[in-house]
Amino acid sequence: MDNTKKTVSLGVDIGGTNTAIGVVDAEGNVLVKANISTPTHGDVDLYVAEMGQTIRGLISDVTKLNPEVTFAGIGLGAPNANYYKGTIEYAPNLSFKGIIPLVDKLKALFPDMPKIIMTNDANAATMGEMVYGGAKGMKEFVMYTLGTGVGSGLVVDGKLVYGHDGFAGECGHTMLIPGGRVCGCGIRGHLEAYCSAIGMKRTAFELLAEYNANDSLLASKPFAELESKDIYDAAVKGDKIALMVFEKTGDYLAQGIANTIHHTSPEAVFIFGGPTAAGDLIFEPIRKNLDKYLLTIFKGKCKILPSALKRGDAAIVGASALVMD
Amino acid sequence: MDNTKKTVSLGVDIGGTNTAIGVVDAEGNVLVKANISTPTHGDVDLYVAEMGQTIRGLISDVTKLNPEVTFAGIGLGAPNANYYKGTIEYAPNLSFKGIIPLVDKLKALFPDMPKIIMTNDANAATMGEMVYGGAKGMKEFVMYTLGTGVGSGLVVDGKLVYGHDGFAGECGHTMLIPGGRVCGCGIRGHLEAYCSAIGMKRTAFELLAEYNANDSLLASKPFAELESKDIYDAAVKGDKIALMVFEKTGDYLAQGIANTIHHTSPEAVFIFGGPTAAGDLIFEPIRKNLDKYLLTIFKGKCKILPSALKRGDAAIVGASALVMD
Numbered sequence: 038m039d040n041t042k043k044t045v046s047l048g049v050d051i052g053g054t055n056t057a058i059g060v061v062d063a064e065g066n067v068l069v070k071a072n073i074s075t076p077t078h079g080d081v082d083l084y085v086a087e088m089g090q091t092i093r094g095l096i097s098d099v100t101k102l103n104p105e106v107t108f109a110g111i112g113l114g115a116p117n118a119n120y121y122k123g124t125i126e127y128a129p130n131l132s133f134k135g136i137i138p139l140v141d142k143l144k145a146l147f148p149d150m151p152k153i154i155m156t157n158d159a160n161a162a163t164m165g166e167m168v169y170g171g172a173k174g175m176k177e178f179v180m181y182t183l184g185t186g187v188g189s190g191l192v193v194d195g196k197l198v199y200g201h202d203g204f205a206g207e208c209g210h211t212m213l214i215p216g217g218r219v220c221g222c223g224i225r226g227h228l229e230a231y232c233s234a235i236g237m238k239r240t241a242f243e244l245l246a247e248y249n250a251n252d253s254l255l256a257s258k259p260f261a262e263l264e265s266k267d268i269y270d271a272a273v274k275g276d277k278i279a280l281m282v283f284e285k286t287g288d289y290l291a292q293g294i295a296n297t298i299h300h301t302s303p304e305a306v307f308i309f310g311g312p313t314a315a316g317d318l319i320f321e322p323i324r325k326n327l328d329k330y331l332l333t334i335f336k337g338k339c340k341i342l343p344s345a346l347k348r349g350d351a352a353i354v355g356a357s358a359l360v361m362d
Numbered sequence: 363m364d365n366t367k368k369t370v371s372l373g374v375d376i377g378g379t380n381t382a383i384g385v386v387d388a389e390g391n392v393l394v395k396a397n398i399s400t401p402t403h404g405d406v407d408l409y410v411a412e413m414g415q416t417i418r419g420l421i422s423d424v425t426k427l428n429p430e431v432t433f434a435g436i437g438l439g440a441p442n443a444n445y446y447k448g449t450i451e452y453a454p455n456l457s458f459k460g461i462i463p464l465v466d467k468l469k470a471l472f473p474d475m476p477k478i479i480m481t482n483d484a485n486a487a488t489m490g491e492m493v494y495g496g497a498k499g500m501k502e503f504v505m506y507t508l509g510t511g512v513g514s515g516l517v518v519d520g521k522l523v524y525g526h527d528g529f530a531g532e533c534g535h536t537m538l539i540p541g542g543r544v545c546g547c548g549i550r551g552h553l554e555a556y557c558s559a560i561g562m563k564r565t566a567f568e569l570l571a572e573y574n575a576n577d578s579l580l581a582s583k584p585f586a587e588l589e590s591k592d593i594y595d596a597a598v599k600g601d602k603i604a605l606m607v608f609e610k611t612g613d614y615l616a617q618g619i620a621n622t623i624h625h626t627s628p629e630a631v632f633i634f635g636g637p638t639a640a641g642d643l644i645f646e647p648i649r650k651n652l653d654k655y656l657l658t659i660f661k662g663k664c665k666i667l668p669s670a671l672k673r674g675d676a677a678i679v680g681a682s683a684l685v686m687d
Contacts, residue, residue, distance in 0.1 A: 205625065302525025
């Protein structure tokens with residue numbers, strides 16, 4: 038970090054067990070970071086106090102490195118975050134029940150901070166892609182995030198789509214196969230139940246059952262223990278069932294992405310998260326199958342690209358982008 | 363029309379056989395209108411010349427009524443219209459093949475017209491709903507148009523979504539039932555194959571077959587002759603198969619609309635077109651089934667409303683709205 042005057046921002050990534058906080062410069066580099074526990078049976082005010090103390094520590098660290106630095110604000114990514122109200126609402130994976138006015142609580146601690154903005158983690162990653170990543174300069178794009186669940190963020194005319202209530206961009210819960218697998222949300226057939234890392238495991242076990250594939254490398258682990266990394270390792274060794282998992286997942290994603298293209302016709306769809314580490318194994322079947330679901334006017338137009346955000350810091354960097362535009 | 367200075371606009375609705383042209387005032391009233399044939403094996407330049415002549419005639423008629431009138435522009439609704447380029451591209455139901463630069467041709471005829479804008483018919487209807495109809499003042503809404511096909515238009519942050527290529531908003535071609543009925547576009551399972559007026563007829567014949575329903579009022583007409591009006595008439599008389607057609611169509615629409623809500627989270631979804639004349643017969647099953655496809659954060663929030671545009675003039679009025687904002 039040079040000694041000229043620089044604008045930086047704070048990014049906060051609130052997960053089910055861990056909250057990561059970092060200071061990010063205008064190029065998307067994390068300068069300093071720290072972790073605190075997300076309480077598992079929680080007093081919100083104690084948690085906010087600890088978050089505030091950690092943020093003050095990071096501000097102090099960065100200011101020591103460069104006294105000329107200015108802070109653009111605090112961006113937060115959290116499950117079920119309401120962008121307009123600055124609240125976390127009924128998040129099933131957090132111990133905070135009901136509606137938590139987190140942004141107001143932070144504003145009380147940091148009254149001079151220019152902006153404090155919160156949205157869900159996938160929307161934050163989408164902002165990160167636009168501000169620091171592969172979508173720089175794009176005005177129409179979409180991001181799908183594949184992890185335990187499937188999140189998404191939509192950008193239209195250069196702005197993140199929040200919808201009338203602040204919750205837009207839940208493509209993981211669009212319908213893929215009516216009456217199909219039970220999704221984490223309780224509804225059958227959603228994309229997330231097929232295309233998340235857990236969805237890939239479920240596909241693997243369906244295929245083992247369909248082909249009675251005792252000779253597959255995946256046949257030696259019980260359901261509760263198989264991880265998506267195992268599927269990748271087996272696919273690299275040429276295991277037929279594992280390769281079929283990637284083929285099917287890519288086709289499922291192609292069907293879901295086609296629905297998104299028929300909605301907002303983006304220039305590109307970025308895909309982020311663990312399964313994208315498999316590279317062509319996952320991207321090829323998406324690209325190969327996409328056109329079969331598209332109207333002629335859309336065929337061959339939309340780029341399917343890996344996210345350019347570094348995986349480790351993407352959530353912090355994405356959250357910080359909310360206040361960096 | 364009073365004699366004070368008034369701004370009006372021209373709306374042009376290009377259909378497969380007929381092109382309707384009208385002058386619309388700021389309240390959405392059609393002041394004068396005329397029709398010309400859309401050529402069925404066509405010379406585009408002759409067609410544009412006739413359109414120009416008709417427009418001049420209408421301008422003259424309105425100017426005679428009120429010499430103080432000013433024209434905001436010409437808005438056009440056409441199948442496969444590219445908003446950005448002002449072209450009609452590979453429209454399957456028009457005789458013009460390839461890419462037709464219709465807006466440029468009209469600009470050559472009307473060099474002094476402030477705006478000449480073209481988009482597809484469903485987007486035009488959506489603009490009509492926003493400028494003159496039930497969506498006045500709404501910044502986040504969606505319109506589904508049910509007719510021979512199913513069209514749609516998305517409004518985000520007060521603006522119609524055109525996407526990177528000008529073709530966004532084709533929700534009729536999102537996937538409803540993978541591997542299902544063949545859609546007009548050739549792909550199996552699209553919403554349009556189930557929820558258009560023709561889709562309702564197909565549902566009726568599937569149900570007749572499923573229940574071997576010789577006693578249904580719908581059992582007396584051959585496939586080629588049954589119209590959606592027949593299904594409505596039978597439903598009003600209590601015919602069980604006809605009532606089931608409306609139930610199923612509403613459920614199909616609920617599934618499709620839920621996908622749209624998971625994308626852009628609109629305040630309301632307006633539904634326009636012939637089948638909406640059935641009122642509660644179609645709206646009740648949509649509203650009743652919608653929540654079962656939605657994440658908790660979306661349940662009970664999005665209004666499902668009939669379009670407030672008058673059916674006869676909606677296409678002209680919608681097209682005129684493109685230049686009225």
